[in-house]
Amino acid sequence: MLGSLIAELLVWQVSLSALWLVLISRLEPLEVFAGLGCALLGAVAAVAARRAVSGW
Amino acid sequence: MNAWLACASVLLVAGLFPVVWGVATGSLGRRVVAQNFGTSVVCLVMLLLAQGYERPAYTDLALVLAVLGPVGTLVYARLLADELGESPSKAQLPTVLAAAATVPVVIASCVAAGPGRAAVKLVVVGVLLVAGNVISSRTLSGAYVEPSEARHD
Numbered sequence: 001m002l003g004s005l006i007a008e009l010l011v012w013q014v015s016l017s018a019l020w021l022v023l024i025s026r027l028e029p030l031e032v033f034a035g036l037g038c039a040l041l042g043a044v045a046a047v048a049a050r051r052a053v054s055g056w
Numbered sequence: 057m058n059a060w061l062a063c064a065s066v067l068l069v070a071g072l073f074p075v076v077w078g079v080a081t082g083s084l085g086r087r088v089v090a091q092n093f094g095t096s097v098v099c100l101v102m103l104l105l106a107q108g109y110e111r112p113a114y115t116d117l118a119l120v121l122a123v124l125g126p127v128g129t130l131v132y133a134r135l136l137a138d139e140l141g142e143s144p145s146k147a148q149l150p151t152v153l154a155a156a157a158t159v160p161v162v163i164a165s166c167v168a169a170g171p172g173r174a175a176v177k178l179v180v181v182g183v184l185l186v187a188g189n190v191i192s193s194r195t196l197s198g199a200y201v202e203p204s205e206a207r208h209d
Contacts, residue, residue: 019180021173022173022176022177022180023119023177023180025112025113
């Protein structure tokens, strides 16, 4: 259960980070850090939303 | 005026005239479909203007429209569910037209932008636009209504 949760979070984290890096105009370290942080927030929100809809 | 701006002007006039006509006349479902088509037209015009004026920032406007346009249509579909459920509207033609216009605009913009992250961003915008149109048109035609939620009166 915990393993699938972490895997789901990682998939969201990687995909959202990739989307962020594609959409920004300039690649700078600060932008990358901000993107990774926002992607983590988005991943947690996505997993929480999926759990809220499906029950688990 | 370069070719990009000429194409944007033609698309703006040729696209928004039927949108205004569709929004101002006809049934409620037809009006919702027309406003959804309007966001697609303006999104594509923004992509062309970004190339015409050489301002990549306009692509961000297209990205926002590609996301929020279908979302706005879904909000309409939710709030007007009772009225729209009585007469599901056919939204296939505007969806096909929007997709058929999106493909050449995105390909031409990608060729002009060259290989790189900018081209990937344009492809993301195009995919979001087409996917949003398909989802919103299917929603408006009642494809996602559960049989238990259907009206029986």
